[in-house]
Every structure is written in C-alpha cells, then in structure tokens.
Amino acid sequence: APSIVFIDEIDAVGSRRTYDGTTGSSEVNRTMVQLLAELDGFDKRGDVKIIAATNRIDLLDPALLRPGRFDRIIEVPLPNDEGRNEILTIHTRKMKLDNVDFDELVNMTDGLSGADLKAIVTEAGMFVIRRKGKAVTMDDFKEAYTKMITKETREEVTGMFV
Structure with a gap:
C-alpha cells in the first residue's frame, strides 16, 4: 500500500x-x-x-x-518579517490581547523559528494565567521572549511552561 x-x-x-x-x-x-x-x-x-x-x-x-537515498534536499529558512507576523497572528488568534504591538514583536523576534515563536506565545499566555489576568499584554510577550532567549532556558526546555 x-x-x-x-x-x-x-x-x-x-x-x-x-x-x-x-x-x-x-x-x-x-x-x-x-x-x-x-x-x-x-x-x-x-x-x-x-x-x-x-x-x-x-x-x-x-x-x-548520496544520490538515490534522498532525491531532494529542501531547506526551510527561518521566517522573515512577514512570515513571523503571520505565525504570531495564527498562534494568538484565540487569545485575548491588550495593547500588543505586532510590529515590535516581529522586530524583537528576528532570527527565531516558528517553533520559537509558538513557545513565546504559549509562555506569554502562561504569564497571564499565573498573574490571574484577563488578557495577554506586550509585557507578557517581552517576559516570554526574555525567558525564551536565556541560555539556560534554551538548553533546558523542560521548564519552559512551568
């Protein structure tokens, strides 16, 4: 089959x-x-x-x-500004947002993968839950970004959503 x-x-x-x-x-x-x-x-x-x-x-x-084993090698590059904006929009569409500047988010996440962006969005949501807030703010995204890019966090993803 x-x-x-x-x-x-x-x-x-x-x-x-x-x-x-x-x-x-x-x-x-x-x-x-x-x-x-x-x-x-x-x-x-x-x-x-x-x-x-x-x-x-x-x-x-x-x-x-070698030829014959894998016929194509396709590189998927990191997303550009437009791609990061689309990825962030997709992952935040069910979130209640309060005064979030997507242009700033796109600029500060240059060089990150789609998986990194999803992790930041998820972590920003976790910050809201921890503080018993009602909406995700730009500060939540900044904190999530800082947590994401810290060397210890990048090496030990197990604590990412705790």
Missing part, C-alpha cells in the same frame, strides 16, 4: 560515523549502516516514500546524502 515514512531528527541516527573505539560510537555506526541498508534495500520501495528532517544537516553522514 502507498506509504510515507517520516524520520524526524534523522541526525540522531544518521550522524557522521566515527571510529573512536567506544561502545557508543560502535552502536551509532551499526545503526547508520542498518539505516543505509534499509534505504537501499534489495527490492524497490514501490509506493513507499521516505522523508527525513533535521536542523543539523552538517552532522549527517555523507553516505546519507
């Missing part, structure tokens, strides 16, 4: 092979070799398509990028 297999964060299993003699690198190498064997296979895949995603293409083993 027609199928699509999606491998998210392929760099976790398809990273550049190393030979440092450790058990960990040996396991990574075996996983990589098995992945390549499954991609190549002995039989044609027919109606089975494989799509993979990574935000670290620089870590992928060159063997994964």
Whole structure:
C-alpha cells in the first residue's frame, strides 16, 4: 500500500560515523549502516516514500546524502518579517490581547523559528494565567521572549511552561 515514512531528527541516527573505539560510537555506526541498508534495500520501495528532517544537516553522514537515498534536499529558512507576523497572528488568534504591538514583536523576534515563536506565545499566555489576568499584554510577550532567549532556558526546555 502507498506509504510515507517520516524520520524526524534523522541526525540522531544518521550522524557522521566515527571510529573512536567506544561502545557508543560502535552502536551509532551499526545503526547508520542498518539505516543505509534499509534505504537501499534489495527490492524497490514501490509506493513507499521516505522523508527525513533535521536542523543539523552538517552532522549527517555523507553516505546519507548520496544520490538515490534522498532525491531532494529542501531547506526551510527561518521566517522573515512577514512570515513571523503571520505565525504570531495564527498562534494568538484565540487569545485575548491588550495593547500588543505586532510590529515590535516581529522586530524583537528576528532570527527565531516558528517553533520559537509558538513557545513565546504559549509562555506569554502562561504569564497571564499565573498573574490571574484577563488578557495577554506586550509585557507578557517581552517576559516570554526574555525567558525564551536565556541560555539556560534554551538548553533546558523542560521548564519552559512551568
């Protein structure tokens, strides 16, 4: 039957092979070799398509990028001003907003991904809940942005919505 297999964060299993003699690198190498064997296979895949995603293409083993394994490499760049405005509009459309300046939000979030923007919107909403407010304000977004860009928060996302 027609199928699509999606491998998210392929760099976790398809990273550049190393030979440092450790058990960990040996396991990574075996996983990589098995992945390549499954991609190549002995039989044609027919109606089975494989799509993979990574935000670290620089870590992928060159063997994964050879012709015939993945036919296309599509880069999805970070959103521009218009894109960030649309993303913020989508994620805030069900929120009650009070005096929120979208132009300022767009300018202060330059270089952030759509996922980062969603996290900021969610966190701004959490600030309102914590203070028992009725609407999300620009200050809530500024606090959420500050929390988002702090190094500790970026490395430890587990506390993002707590």
